[in-house]
Amino acid sequence: MLMTANPCADAERWANEQDRRCAQAEALEIKAYDIVLAALASKQESWFKPHDMGEALITPDDELAEAIGNDTDVTDAFDALMTDPAAQKLREALACFIAKHNWRDIAGWPDAA
Numbered sequence: 001m002l003m004t005a006n007p008c009a010d011a012e013r014w015a016n017e018q019d020r021r022c023a024q025a026e027a028l029e030i031k032a033y034d035i036v037l038a039a040l041a042s043k044q045e046s047w048f049k050p051h052d053m054g055e056a057l058i059t060p061d062d063e064l065a066e067a068i069g070n071d072t073d074v075t076d077a078f079d080a081l082m083t084d085p086a087a088q089k090l091r092e093a094l095a096c097f098i099a100k101h102n103w104r105d106i107a108g109w110p111d112a113a
Contacts, residue, residue, distance in 0.1 A: 003010055039051045040060060050057035068074050081087060099106060 036051075036058075048059065048061050050059050068078055082091065103109070
């Protein structure tokens with residue numbers, strides 16, 4: 001930032017620049033949301049392949065857990081999705097994966113009879 005002999009004018013210029021940058025970041029976040037939402041809604045895109053979103057390659061399945069977070073409405077929606085009959089194959093695949101990698105802890109090995 002250009003510094004002048006007038007510190008008040010410099011401070012005002014700096015504050016205006018910060019406001020402009022915040023507004024620009026806010027507008028770009030809204031634009032990014034629209035880009036991501038359109039990509040996720042497209043049946044042509046796989047949830048398990050990187051999506052080209054601007055300069056970023058994002059794999060939605062990797063972002064899912066963080067996106068769900070601790071928001072009760074979002075976790076309730078995810079619960080409804082996962083317990084829907086249409087998600088049976090997904091539940092079976094998840095159960096198979098978890099059992100394959102955690103069978104000792106789940107089944108109580110070596111204590112299991």
